[in-house]
C-alpha cells in the first residue's frame with residue numbers, strides 16, 4: 209500500500225501585527241508545518257511501521273522557502289517529498305480550493321496511491337475543503353474529520369470514525385482508494401529524532417512545475433479574489449484589569465467573591 | 472434574479488439549528504436580487520423535516536426520502552441533480568462536520584468555486600461578496616466570486632428563521648446510483664463521558680495551549696483546588712492526552728454555561744467559543760490583547776498566566 213500525505217506550510221502571525229493591503233506585513237509572519245498535517249504524517253508513518261504501507265510520500269504546493277517544513281515531515285518518517293511550484297504561482301494571493309484540487313490531482317494521478325491523507329484544514333486560511341474536493345475530482349471515496357482509522361484495511365476498506373459535533377462520533381467504512389481528512393488528536397505526533405533529521409537531509413525532494421505535471425496555468429488563477437483584510441471589530445468592551453500580577457489577581461479575586469462563587 | 476438552494480442538516484432524527492440559520496442566510500441572498508429560496512432536505516424523516524423547514528421566506532422545500540442518516544455520496548448525487556433541475560445561482564450549506572463532508576464534493580462535481588465558513592454574504596446578482604476569517608480569527612477578509620458558487624456558513628452567525636411560510640413541499644425524485652455509493656455509516660458513539668461533568672460546574676478554570684507543558688498543569692489544578700472550581704480545557708490539551716476528553720469545551724466537546732468561565736492561555740477559536748459563549752461571566756487571561764477571546768470576555772488580564780495564576784491561587788490561600 210502506498211500513502212500520499214498532503215503537507216502545507218502555514219503562516220503564523222505574531223500577537224502584534226500590521227496589515228498591508230490584503231495581507232499581513234511579512235515581518236509579523238512566521239512559518240510552521242500545518243498542525244493537522246502533522247497528525248496526518250504521523251498516521252501514515254504509523255501505518256508504514258505496522259508493515260501495512262510500503263511507501264509514504266508527501267506533497268506540498270509551496271515556494272522553495274518551505275523546504276525546511278517539508279524536511280520536518282521527512283524527519284518524522286516520510287520516505288520522500290514532492291514540492292510543486294511555478295513562477296506563475298508567485299503572484300497568486302489566494303490559492304483557492306479549485307486550484308489546489310487541480311494541482312494535487314495531477315500529483316495523485318502520477319503517484320497512484322491507495323490512500324491520500326490530508327489535514328481537516330489549514331491553520332491559516334482554513335478552507336477545510338481541499339481533501340474532499342480532491343477526492344471527488346479523482347473519483348476516490350473520502351471521509352472528512354477523521355479522528356480514528358483502523359489499520360487493517362480489511363476488504364479494501366478503511367474503517368474510520370468521523371468526529372461530529374457535541375461528542376458524537378460516526379463509524380463509517382469507505383472503499384479504497386480514498387482520501388481522508390485527518391483531525392488533531394487521532395494520534396500523538398512524534399518529535400523528529402536527531403537521526404531522523406540527519407536522514408531527512410538525504411531523502412529525495414522532487415520539485416515539479418505546473419508544466420511538468422501537465423497542469424494548465426489558467427486553472428490556478430482561481431475564482432476567489434481577496435479584496436479586503438482588516439482586524440475584526442471587538443463585539444464587547446471587556447473591563448481590562450491592569451497592573452502587576454498581584455493587583456490583577458486581586459481584582460479577579462474580588463469579582464469571584466462578589467459573585468459568591470469563591471470560598 | 473438569483474435563486475438560492477439551501478441544504479438542511481440533521482442527525483439521528485433531529486434537524487440541527489444551523490438548518491434554520493442557512494434559511495435566513497439564503498433568504499437574505501435571495502432578497503438581494505429578488506430570487507426564490509429553495510431548501511433541500513435529504514434522508515431521515517423527510518416529511519416531518521419538510522414541515523418544520525417551511526419557515527417564513529422559504530419558497531419551496533425539496534425532500535428526498537433515501538436512508539435514515541447522512542451519507543455524503545447520496546448528498547452529492549442528490550444535490551448535483553437538484554442543481555441541474557433548479558439552476559440556482561448559489562448553493563448554501565452549513566459549515567458543519569457533515570457540510571464539510573459534501574459541500575466541497577458538490578462544488579467540484581459541478582465545477583463551481585467554493586467559499587467556506589463564511590460569516591457574511593451579499594450579492595448584487597453577479598458578484599458574491601463573502602466575509603470570512605483567517606489566521607484563527609485574527610483577521611477578517613472579504614472575498615469576491617463571480618457567477619454561481621457554493622458557500623458554507625458558520626453556525627450561530629445568522630439567526631434561525633422563524634414563523635411558518637407558504638412553501639410548496641415537494642418530493643424530489645432523485646436517481647441514486649447505488650454502485651457509486653462507496654461509504655457506509657455503521658453506527659454512532661457518544662464519547663467524553665465519565666465521572667466529571669464540566670457542564671454542571673459553577674466555576675470553570677479552563678486551560679489552553681498557553682500552558683505549554685504537561686507539568687505546568689499543576690498550577691491550574693492548584694488554582695482550581697483553592698477556588699473549589701472544576702478544571703476544563705481547550706482541545707489541544709485533550710489532544711495531547713494531558714486531560715481526558717470529558718474536560719474539553721467546544722464544538723466537539725461540551726457546551727458549558729457556568730457562572731464564571733476563566734479562560735487561561737486560550738485564544739478563543741470559533742470551535743472553542745461555540746462551547747462557552749453562554750457563560751454568565753467570562754474572564755480571559757492572555758498575553759495577547761488581540762486574541763479573539765477578548766471579543767467575548769467581560770473581564771480581561773493581558774498578562775502572563777505564569778505570573779497571574781499563582782498570584783490568584785495565593786489570594787485564596789492555596
Ligand SMILES: Cc1cc2nc3c(=O)[nH]c(=O)nc-3n(C[C@H](O)[C@H](O)[C@H](O)COP(=O)(O)OP(=O)(O)OC[C@H]3O[C@@H](n4cnc5c(N)ncnc54)[C@H](O)[C@@H]3O)c2cc1C
Nearest residue numbers: 679680681705706721722723724736737738743758759776
Ligand atoms: C472540526 C474542528 C473541531 C474543533 N473542536 C474544538 C473544540 O471542541 N474545542 C476547542 O477548544 N477547539 C476545537 N478545535 C480547535 C480550534 O480550532 C483551535 O485550534 C483550538 O481551540 C486552539 O486552542 P488554544 O486556544 O488552547 O490554543 P491556541 O490557539 O494556540 O492559543 C493559545 C493562547 O495562549 C496564549 N498564551 C501563550 N502563552 C501565554 C502565557 N504565558 N500567558 C497567557 N497566555 C498565553 C496565546 O496568546 C494564545 O492566545 C476544533 C477544530 C476543528 C477544525
Ligand SMILES: Nc1ncnc2c1ncn2[C@@H]1O[C@H](COP(=O)(O)O)[C@@H](O)[C@H]1O
Nearest residue numbers: 214268269326327329330335336337338
Ligand atoms: N498548499 C498546499 N500544499 C499541500 N497541501 C495542501 C495545501 N493547501 C492545503 N493542503 C492540504 O489540504 C488540507 C486542507 O486545507 P484547506 O482546504 O486549505 O483548509 C491541509 O491540511 C493540507 O493537507
